[in-house]
Amino acid sequence: SKSTRLVAAMKKADAATRAKSAFLANMSHEIRTPLNAVLGMAELALRVDDPTRKNECLSRVLEAGTSLLTVINDILDFSKIEARKLALERIDFDVREVLRTALDMHRLHAADKGLVLVAEVAGEVPRAIVGDPGRLRQVLVNLVANAVKFTEAGGVTVRIGVAQGRDPAATEESLTLEFAVSDTGIGIPRKKRRAIFKSFLQADDSITRKHGGTGLGLAICKLLVELMGGVLAVESEEGRGSTFSFAVRFGVGDPEALEAD
Ligand code: ADP
Numbered sequence: 314s315k316s317t318r319l320v321a322a323m324k325k326a327d328a329a330t331r332a333k334s335a336f337l338a339n340m341s342h343e344i345r346t347p348l349n350a351v352l353g354m355a356e357l358a359l360r361v362d363d364p365t366r367k368n369e370c371l372s373r374v375l376e377a378g379t380s381l382l383t384v385i386n387d388i389l390d391f392s393k394i395e396a397r398k399l400a401l402e403r404i405d406f407d408v409r410e411v412l413r414t415a416l417d418m419h420r421l422h423a424a425d426k427g428l429v430l431v432a433e434v435a436g437e438v439p440r441a442i443v444g445d446p447g448r449l450r451q452v453l454v455n456l457v458a459n460a461v462k463f464t465e466a467g468g469v470t471v472r473i474g475v476a477q478g479r480d481p482a483a484t485e486e487s488l489t490l491e492f493a494v495s496d497t498g499i500g501i502p503r504k505k506r507r508a509i510f511k512s513f514l515q516a517d518d519s520i521t522r523k524h525g526g527t528g529l530g531l532a533i534c535k536l537l538v539e540l541m542g543g544v545l546a547v548e549s550e551e552g553r554g555s556t557f558s559f560a561v562r563f564g565v566g567d568p569e570a571l572e573a574d
Pocket of ligand 1: 500
């Protein structure tokens, strides 16, 4: 009837409003925490005389400032992609170099946890491909960050290969690359496997955040991979580990056009 439909619509609107308030509260928290650290540490740096302690404070300022920037960039990226305002670049780049810089960002953290970080790039992956290296790196950085974060023993392996056989559209000018980020970590329960790709705003109350983080990481990865023409998938076994994978078609680039290292 009309009135039950009205009640259902009101309930939905109410849930959306609550999700938005929760989202804003969560983001405010994610911004306020590092900002407080920046201010507190800067103040301390001004007050201490010992140069070593001053430097310690300043590196904390830098650290907190960097994580603040990450939160802000996540929020901006997410809204930009959702509003379809994000355009991908098309330039010649070296995918091995992109992977190396993505992994380098996590070497320290992985080493601290005693984890091995491995890159395996198939020999047939061309020297140069055409696409958006910055956005591809962003996806890899996020997936590797999660893999390291949720793994206590073993390690993280990133594989890049060329799709074989089932790629009828492949030509000499283009090919499909397959990416896989595997870890030996805690794994993801089956009932959570869909929700992890949703933004905090879309997710229901059952995945209210228990730990820090904007909850935008995987939602952004998913949207970026889709923008590149692929699909981000996950396979996981609880207690054994997870593998996030996607395949994307790229143009074959000109190695001469690569920027010199
Ligand atoms: P957050 O910023 O909260 O970490 P993400 O979107 O990056 O948000 O991840 C969402 C959730 O998915 C995480 O909180 C975690 O529960 C789960 N998750 C993501 N990657 C992994 C992984 N490699 N192993 C286990 N759980 C993972």
